[in-house]
Amino acid sequence: MFSKLLVANRGEIAVRIIRACQELGIRTVAVYSEADAHALHTLLADEAYPIGPPPPTESYLRGDRLVEVALATGCEAVHPGYGFLAENAAFAEAVEAAGLTFVGPPAEAIRLMGDKVAARALMARAGVPVVPGYDGEGEVEAFLEAARALGYPVLVKAAGGGGGRGMRVVASEADLPAALEAARREARSAFGNGRVYLEKFLERPRHVEFQVLADRHGHVVHLFERECSVQRRHQKIIEESPSPLLDEELRRRMGEAAVAAAHAVGYVNAGTVEFLVDAERRFYFLEMNTRLQVEHPVTELVVGVDLVKAQLAVAAGEPLPFAQEELSQRGHAIECRIYAEDPARGFLPATGRVARAVEPAGPWVRVDAGITTGDEITYYYDPLIAKLIVWGESRDDALRRMAWALDRYILLGVTTNIAFLREVVRHPAFRRGEVTTDFVARHFAGWQPPQEEVPDEVLIAAALADQLGGASPADDHHPANSTGAGDPFSPWAVADSFRPGGR
Numbered sequence: 191m192f193s194k195l196l197v198a199n200r201g202e203i204a205v206r207i208i209r210a211c212q213e214l215g216i217r218t219v220a221v222y223s224e225a226d227a228h229a230l231h232t233l234l235a236d237e238a239y240p241i242g243p244p245p246p247t248e249s250y251l252r253g254d255r256l257v258e259v260a261l262a263t264g265c266e267a268v269h270p271g272y273g274f275l276a277e278n279a280a281f282a283e284a285v286e287a288a289g290l291t292f293v294g295p296p297a298e299a300i301r302l303m304g305d306k307v308a309a310r311a312l313m314a315r316a317g318v319p320v321v322p323g324y325d326g327e328g329e330v331e332a333f334l335e336a337a338r339a340l341g342y343p344v345l346v347k348a349a350g351g352g353g354g355r356g357m358r359v360v361a362s363e364a365d366l367p368a369a370l371e372a373a374r375r376e377a378r379s380a381f382g383n384g385r386v387y388l389e390k391f392l393e394r395p396r397h398v399e400f401q402v403l404a405d406r407h408g409h410v411v412h413l414f415e416r417e418c419s420v421q422r423r424h425q426k427i428i429e430e431s432p433s434p435l436l437d438e439e440l441r442r443r444m445g446e447a448a449v450a451a452a453h454a455v456g457y458v459n460a461g462t463v464e465f466l467v468d469a470e471r472r473f474y475f476l477e478m479n480t481r482l483q484v485e486h487p488v489t490e491l492v493v494g495v496d497l498v499k500a501q502l503a504v505a506a507g508e509p510l511p512f513a514q515e516e517l518s519q520r521g522h523a524i525e526c527r528i529y530a531e532d533p534a535r536g537f538l539p540a541t542g543r544v545a546r547a548v549e550p551a552g553p554w555v556r557v558d559a560g561i562t563t564g565d566e567i568t569y570y571y572d573p574l575i576a577k578l579i580v581w582g583e584s585r586d587d588a589l590r591r592m593a594w595a596l597d598r599y600i601l602l603g604v605t606t607n608i609a610f611l612r613e614v615v616r617h618p619a620f621r622r623g624e625v626t627t628d629f630v631a632r633h634f635a636g637w638q639p640p641q642e643e644v645p646d647e648v649l650i651a652a653a654l655a656d657q658l659g660g661a662s663p664a665d666d667h668h669p670a671n672s673t674g675a676g677d678p679f680s681p682w683a684v685a686d687s688f689r690p691g692g693r
């Protein structure tokens with residue numbers, strides 16, 4: 191195993207990686223931008239180095255600086271987290287060229303899966319079902335002919351895209367040429383690659399993805415599925431495992447397809463194979479994410495595997511410690527993403543200082559947070575504040591626990607989606623497991639937060655608590671909250687702003 195590792199990321203995922211390293215006795219080196227000098231990940235790592243101004247292009251995306259820091263501090267490996275450079279093949283190559291281990295897949299697998307047309311072709315050859323489509327080598331005439339054969343509506347997608355960017359639904363032949371032109375232009379400027387291709391447009395599909403894990407010795411296993419259909423603007427909000435949609439047979443077939451996909455691309459480390467499932471329960475390969483994903487905790491809680499530790503082990507060359515037959519799903523896990531955003535205004539990202547963060551705690555409740563009381567949320571980075579994950583024996587159990595935990599999650603000072611999530615997890619359609627990718631648009635269009643009057647008694651109590659200076663009214667009778675009046679040597683008489691447990 192490695193003795194020292196560079197965490198090439200920030201926020202909750204950097205914290206998650208640092209914690210796994212602490213357990214394993216791996217020393218950690220954090221990097222931070224000027225905006226993150228006091229961030230949790232900066233404070234928790236054994237060492238931390240500034241890498242530049244707040245914009246990611248000048249800090250977290252500076253692969254050259256990251257490699258420099260890793261070499262200068264004697265690291266043996268680099269964990270990229272997700273986002274930033276996690277799926278950048280050139281970065282993976284640069285890390286390896288410097289004699290360091292990239293905790294992720296081979297650069298070749300990243301590159302191939304980054305080209306959606308090449309990935310589709312490879313999957314089709316490997317016997318993994320893909321959405322009927324056209325790979326787009328020809329001119330407009332060839333597209334028109336292919337679309338006629340597929341039947342409208344069709345979807346124009348960018349070969350260099352993914353995650354829903356640069357897609358266009360085309361309802362009829364008359365609209366196709368203009369859509370192709372617009373999609374090409376958009377793709378060229380967004381991904382530097384104007385190539386587009388066609389797929390038959392599936393109406394109201396479900397998004398089910400399989401976690402895979404592969405070692406350097408040719409072994410691949412899957413760790414079952416996550417259902418990620420509750421999304422807005424191609425950003426997931428809620429994920430769960432198992433999927434309420436799958437039965438044993440479909441789960442087995444999709445798992446086998448995911449493993450075949452990983453084998454076909456020579457995959458190593460943790461990855462995710464995304465599928466769409468249509469109304470007839472047919473499944474199709476969509477894309478493969480060559481990184482650890484935001485929603486990995488639901489798999490961890492249901493399968494009982496620490497995915498970050500597993501990533502580190504296989505990166506260090508260890509064989510997978512379990513065979514497929516030894517893995518199973520137990521109970522149900524749900525994750526809610528807590529974002530600094532305003533669901534009543536098109537999920538517009540919100541900024542500001544977190545005046546107070548109180549995370550719910552209890553058996554089977556997990557919070558992966560990268561932000562705490564006093565932290566500033568800026569527009570430079572993803573507005574994800576934390577992930578709230580619960581486990582229950584059944585889906586109903588997990589749903590009740592999630593509602594309980596959301597009700598007790600306090601985040602003051604910035605607008606968050608917590609009130610929105612409280613209603614989603616209580617929505618009858620969600621409770622019935624009826625989630626398709628249009629769930630939010632269908633059930634929560636025009637949503638407004640509940641207008642609750644704060645009772646006078648609460649305002650009075652808050653004002654009194656503030657005046658008395660207590661951390662919370664319940665603490666005021668505790669002897670530790672004695673002011674030490676009359677005792678000049680009492681530690682409670684110290685009138686500076688020292689707070690135990692603060693930073």
Ligand code: MV4
Pocket residue numbers: 321345352353354355389390391392393395396397418419421424466476477627628
């Ligand atoms: C599709 C589709 C329907 N038909 N492909 C969006 C994200 C990107 N990874 C692919 N996406 C879709 N591809 C075909 N042929 C519908 C979507 C889609 C979607 C997929 C997964 C989760 C949420 C979604 C929301 C809108 C559209």
